[in-house]
Each structure stands twice: as C-alpha cells, then as structure tokens.
Amino acid sequence: MSLDDDAERAEQIFRDAALVERARNAERNTLKPYGACYFCGESLRLGLLFCNTDCRDDWQREHDAHVRNGASSC
Numbered sequence: 788m789s790l791d792d793d794a795e796r797a798e799q800i801f802r803d804a805a806l807v808e809r810a811r812n813a814e815r816n817t818l819k820p821y822g823a824c825y826f827c828g829e830s831l832r833l834g835l836l837f838c839n840t841d842c843r844d845d846w847q848r849e850h851d852a853h854v855r856n857g858a859s860s861c
C-alpha cells in the first residue's frame with residue numbers, strides 16, 4: 788500500500804461522485820415543466836418543476852431509490 792494507491796483511489800472516488808452528480812443533473816434537466824410540482828402536484832407558475840427545494844430534494848431521493856432498486860422494473 789503506497790501513497791500513490793491512496794491518491795489514486797481518492798481520485799477515483801471523486802471522479803465517480805462527479806459522474807453521478809452530472810447524471811443526476813442531466814436527468815432532472817430532462818423534466819419538462821407542466822404547471823405543477825413533480826413531487827406533490829401543487830399548481831405552479833409555468834417554468835417551475837418543484838414548488839420548493841424540499842420537494843425537489845424529496846423527489847430526487849425517491850428517484851434515486853427507484854434507480855437503485857432497478858429502473859428496468861418500471
């Protein structure tokens with residue numbers, strides 16, 4: 788075990804996290820505003836996806852769980 792191994796592993800973890808973050812953002816960017824919150828269904832001004840950051844975060848959590856459980860099952 789060398790310092791190089793540690794640095795390499797840390798870099799790999801960082802790179803994976805960046806990829807996951809980019810994929811999450813890309814998925815959210817494919818959502819189209821439809822006049823209501825994607826999480827709770829509350830009416831929204833056109834152009835918004837969620838009524839607040841709580842709804843956005845909850846939606847993301849559910850979405851992540853869904854993906855983890857196998858998106859192919861839907």
Ligand SMILES: [Zn+2]
Nearest residue numbers: 824827838842
């Ligand atoms: Zn909402």
